[in-house]
Amino acid sequence: MANLFEQNRNYVLGDEELNLIGDRDKLAQWRHKGMGPAFYKLGRKIIYRGADLNAWAEANRVDPSKEGAA
Template identity: 50%
Template sequence: MADIYDNDRIFFPEDRELRVLGSTEKLAQWRHRNTGPAFIRIGRRIGYHGTDLNAYLNAQRVDPSTEAAQ
């Protein structure tokens, strides 16, 4: 799977690129619940490293050809 996010960049919740994952409120909920992509704390700011975002998205991938028919 191709990377969506630049691996060498830190993304912040207000960055438009993170809208793929959800709203800034959704990201805050995930951080509070310890779910969602890994994040880093830079002082009082929150950042997401591009490699962590790509890893999170790859982990969410579902391949319907390998899913059991129901």
């Protein structure tokens, strides 16, 4: 698996790299609905770990060659 995010880095809202998966509003919607990558909420600050972002991205990976094969 190729890492899209640095494994040992913490990302906070406003970090440009987070736009890869969604803008600030989309991430807020996912948090509200209990979807999206795992995060920490420390007071009003939202923190995403790179390892969690990579795990979430891998879990949502689509392989077109395996689509429809059952």
